[in-house]
Amino acid sequence: MKATIVTIGDEILIGQIVDTNSAFIAKSLDRIGVEINEMVSISDDKNHILDTFSTLQNTVDLVIVTGGLGPTKDDVTKKTFCDYFEDELVVNQEVLAHVTQLIEGFYKREITQINKDQALVPSKCTVLHNQVGTAPGMWMKKENTVFISLPGVPYEMKYLVENEIIPKVVKEYKRPYIIHKTILTYGQGESMVSERIENWENSLPEFLKLAYLPSPGRVRLRLSARGTNKELLENVIEEYIVSLDAIIHDIIVGFEDEETIEVVIGQMLRKYGKTIATAESCTGGSIAALLASVPGASHYFKGSVVSYATETKIAVLGIPEELIQEYSVVSSEVVSAMALSAKRLMKTDYAIATTGNAGPTKGDGNAEIGSVFIALATPSEVIVEEHNFGQPREKVIDRAVFKSLELLRKEILKNVL
Structure with missing residues (x-):
């Protein structure tokens, strides 16, 4: 079974927003055995949309379309669906009741005609009810291809994929x-x-x-x-x-399988009842951002000090100025002190610290550009790794982040086995 994902919106084509919807839809369909044939992004142009539909007709089993379902005049998907399926828009009373309750009951304001128009759908479509927004999804079949239209708002799209599309595809199609x-x-x-x-x-x-x-x-x-x-x-x-x-x-x-390293670490920390903090210099809070991005991270991630400047290391983390003067701000001695300070300040089992010269020019330290020191304070010791990740700057930061997380993962396993 094959599918194509089509995203509609000039904002994607000009780089104003990043298309994350396609990735979510593709992963969701892949889990149930639907092969993604291609992903296509097209403009908010009626003729462009119609040409795309015609090209895809009978070449795939499913065409999943996101975007263009809002209440404003530039949202053209519903009208284009009507043109393609030789249909007309009608009011769906169930959708209208939901929109009315959402606008008047939840948002506490008078419903407008624009809001009411969200209940207009092609008469031949199967409505996919959107309980978290005003724009319903639409399911329409022509010959051998089903065309499914979803709102572009990510949380609304996700709701419809998980609660409407996946169950319906599983029920109606045999898949490998x-x-x-x-x-x-x-x-x-x-x-x-x-x-x-x-x-x-x-x-x-x-x-x-x-x-x-x-x-x-x-x-x-x-x-x-x-x-x-x-x-x-x-x-x-x-x-x-x-x-x-x-x-x-x-x-x-x-x-x-489906998990990133930050998710795996989060699962391990929760399972073993351990906590983590970070003290970051050259990585600028990137490790903390990854750890905090996991739902439920507050159970194990206690916080971070982004001590980018030398004076912050001294004033906030309490790193002795003499230590920095003797060994340089980019050194194993300083990064060890940073990790121990973060562990002490936030009363955690583990603490990660980073310091380095990410480039493109040298900062407060004398170390070569690309040099990074990573420290991990564990319940029993401090482990330090020295790396040179070269250039460019983005590469140095990315590699420092993942090396830090991998060091943490390995040490958690050592300490619990």
Whole structure:
């Protein structure tokens, strides 16, 4: 079963906003065995939308459209659906009642005609009821293709995907199984990893595909299997993971199904009842931002000091000025003191600290550009790593962040086993 995702909006095409809707929809459909054929972003132009629909007709089973369903004049999707399906807009009384209750009951203001027009839908469509907004989704079929229209507001789109579309697709379509398993590797680049596993990769059966997903400091190896026998697929993937581990055991640090490293760390900290704080200089709060991005992070993440300037390290973290003068602000001694200070200030089990010269020019320290010191204060010791991540600046910061999180992950495991 194949699908295409279409996002409508000039704001996407001019780079004003980033299209996160397509990623969410693609991941949701992939979980239930729907293959994404392509993702397309198009303008708020009626003829462009109609041409896109015509091109996709009968080439895929599903066309998921987001955007253009708001109450303003530049939202053209509903009218374009009517043109494409030779239909007309009618008032859906259930949608109207919901919109009225939302505007008058929740927002406590008089409903306007623009609000009422949200209840206009093509007469032939199956309405997908949007309980968290005013714009309903629409499900319409023409020949062999179902066209589904969703609002572009992310939380409304997510509600409709999870509560309306996925259950309906599961009920009405027979789909294959799509299984992914991702192996996390750290410390070697994509080309080196590829050379080491070349023979293993060449031995993969046709239904098992390998993808390289490189990012600063790590390479993720995603194995994907597609077929009708779920147990067989899972067993084959597991067998190949075991044989892969025998080849590159030294750089495999874990496995990832749908979770990022910050989610995995959060799960570990909650499971073992441990807490974390950060004291960041060159990473500028990026580690804290990742940790705090996970729902429920307040259970284990106690806070951060972004001590970007030397005077902040002294005044807030209490790093002795003499220590900085003797060893430099970018040093193992200073980063150790930063981690211990954060651990003490926030009364946590662990604390991460970073200091370095991310570039493009040197700051307060004399270390080479790209140099980063990472410290992790654990319940029993302070571990320090020194790296040089080169340039550009963004690469240095990204690699420092993920090296810090990976160090934390490994040490949590050491301390609980």
